Amino acid sequence: MQYQEQIHAWVEAHQDEMVADLAALIGIRSVQGKTQENAPFGEEPAKALAYMLEKCGSYGFSTDNADWYAGSATLGNAPEKLGILAHLDVVPEGDGWLHDPFTLTEDGDMLYGRGTSDDKGPAVAALYAMRAVKELGIPLKDSVRFIFGTNEENGSGDLAYYMQHRTMPPLVFTPDGEYPVINLEKGNIRLRLTADFNDGKSRVVSLKAGGAINAVPAAAEAVVCGVSIDTFLATRVKEYPGTVIAAHEDEQGLLHIHVDGKNAHASTPELGKNALTLLLELLSLLPLPGEQGKTIRRLAELYPYGETDGSAPGIAASDELSGGLTLLLSVMELNETSMTAWNDIRFPVCCEGKALVAAMQEALAPVSVMDVLCDAPHYTDEKSDFVQALLRVYENVTGEPGKCLAIGGGTYVHHIEGGVAFGSVFPGVDIHMHGAEEYIRKSHLLLDAEMMALAITEICGADV
Known part of the structure; x- marks a missing residue:
């Protein structure tokens, strides 16, 4: 040349x-x-x-x-x-x-x-x-x-x-x-999820995970009241290879849970270990009452740890030219009265973005879902x-x-x-x-x- x-x-x-x-x-x-x-x-x-x-x-x-x-x-x-x-x-x-x-x-x-x-x-x-x-x-x-x-x-x-x-x-x-x-x-969709908890029954004092919307969160942590360390340990029935889960109870009786996973880009979430979805799974096993507890359990169902193809909320899709859809729950901040979280979806040529947004809104209701970004392939x-x-x-x-x-x-x-x-x-x-x-x-x-x-x-x- x-x-x-x-x-x-x-x-x-x-x-x-x-x-x-x-x-x-x-x-x-x-x-x-x-x-x-x-x-x-x-x-x-x-x-x-x-x-x-x-x-x-x-x-x-x-x-x-x-x-x-x-x-x-x-x-x-x-x-x-x-x-x-x-x-x-x-x-x-x-x-x-x-x-x-x-x-x-x-x-x-x-x-x-x-x-x-x-x-x-x-x-x-x-x-x-x-x-x-x-x-x-x-x-x-x-x-x-x-x-x-x-x-x-x-x-x-x-x-x-x-x-x-x-x-x-x-x-x-x-x-x-x-x-x-x-x-x-x-194509790329970014969804902003919000929820309010007004019944006064929340037990998760705080939850924080993620930084960038387009990255698998490598760390997540939560503080829970009204649940002992013994109760938490009794719910641990599975092993999660490649992750670290730490928990302790402080002098005020608050339960602190910290999860370390592995970063990856949102386009290849299967290469990471999502600390946020793992933390949600762990929390879903605890006796969490009220609107907050119901929301956490629903999110754990729709974003099961280890799943990245969107099967749980019913949006999985694939074509020969572009491959399969990926779904990532990447960022969350939650307290006793509200929650804000972010999704990153990558979808193939065979899909229509607005239809995927509508499907996620239906699956997540009553959590509010706003499409901040919806780009075609x-x-x-x-x-x-x-x-x-x-x-x-x-x-x-x-x-x-x-x-x-x-x-x-x-x-x-x-x-x-x-x-x-x-x-x-x-x-x-x-x-x-x-x-x-x-x-x-x-x-x-x-x-x-x-x-x-x-x-x-x-x-x-x-x-x-």
């Missing part, structure tokens, strides 16, 4: 700079915060955006700040043909880290830190891909725009704003997925010249066969017609996305930059 050797050598020679730039970006805790002036998603995401704009400018690219929602850098002076889309925001760090999540830690080939793979590492790789093409003097007939946003993890309000105020290039890929190419993404033809060019790049660099994938996760191009995901997670690699000890291999980071640079030359390169 033309320019492959030159690009590979350039990337290898600049790897220390790349890691240093990534380290600075990891050091910014760009979790969504309170809206401020010039910071629509909080101060820290805005800091990450400012850093990337400064870096792009320092490397000689023209930059554009879209009112602090997103930014971009452009390579070339011709009309734009290709867009590379990454995000600089991250999910909360959560528990269980051995390394500081906001200090890049290098251990051999491993680079640890929140955002190393999702999506700060790939964003830095995209910048270095453009640097490689620019500094090697590779001629282009079309321009490339690198777009970086700040709200992918919480609804992509950044991208919605950007697309209202800027015109996207005709071809767009994001390194916010997996290799070789993702061309199908399931996304599909791009794998036979397009664009997709085929990306597959060629992957095959040439890795020596592995290129193919298209269907996933449950929504990538950053979900609402961009014709968009696909190109990397950055390699087949069979678990990068602990949204979990503790997230990492990227440095060797993979370099390959990301190399493949994105080659994609630029394949799609936008001048005929020589």
Whole structure:
């Protein structure tokens, strides 16, 4: 493939700079915060955006700040043909880290830190891909725009704003997925569940679990009154491999229950151990009276621990193209008078989103159910010249066969017609996305930059 050797050598020679730039970006805790002036998603995401704009400018690219929602850098002076889309925001760090999540830690080939793979590492790789093409003097007939946003993890309000105020290039890929190419993404529904308990009979003083709506909660805890530790232990009739359940009774006679499970992304909840649904199962076995007790038992029935396909509430579905539906109860806060919880549903092409929402509302009644998000599936033809060019790049660099994938996760191009995901997670690699000890291999980071640079030359390169 033309320019492959030159690009590979350039990337290898600049790897220390790349890691240093990534380290600075990891050091910014760009979790969504309170809206401020010039910071629509909080101060820290805005800091990450400012850093990337400064870096792009320092490397000689023209930059554009879209009112602090997103930014971009452009390579070339011709009309734009290709867009590379990454995000600089991250999910909360959560528990269980051995390394500081906001200090890049290098251990051999491993680079640890929140955002190393999702999506700060790939964003830095995209910048270095453009640097490689620019500094090697590779001629282009079309321009490339690198777009970086700040709200992918919480609804992509950044991208919605950007697309209202800027015109996207005709071809767009994001390194916010997996290799070789993702061309199908399931639909996504987020449901907000609420309930009130007004009969004065509640025994669960508090329950808290989860942080991000799109992540399996790794920890959950509850405080219960009127139930002894002996009663709790007597109800423990099952074992739950891969989890830790701890309970104690304090001096006031309150029962404290803590569950540790395992994180996973909402698109693959079967890979996790849902601490929240396990806690609900444990609570459902206790003598909990009144409206609160009834609600807890109903939730335990509709979200049984270990089930992720939606069978219990009657919404299970599957098709050959996109696979099966997944249902995740991810976040909950409950006290003696009220409850708020969140669902994440990923559904196949064969389903209609509004029908699924209606089915969940019926199953959960009298719990109130509001659909905060209901996105249709996304599909791009794998036979397009664009997709085929990306597959060629992957095959040439890795020596592995290129193919298209269907996933449950929504990538950053979900609402961009014709968009696909190109990397950055390699087949069979678990990068602990949204979990503790997230990492990227440095060797993979370099390959990301190399493949994105080659994609630029394949799609936008001048005929020589």
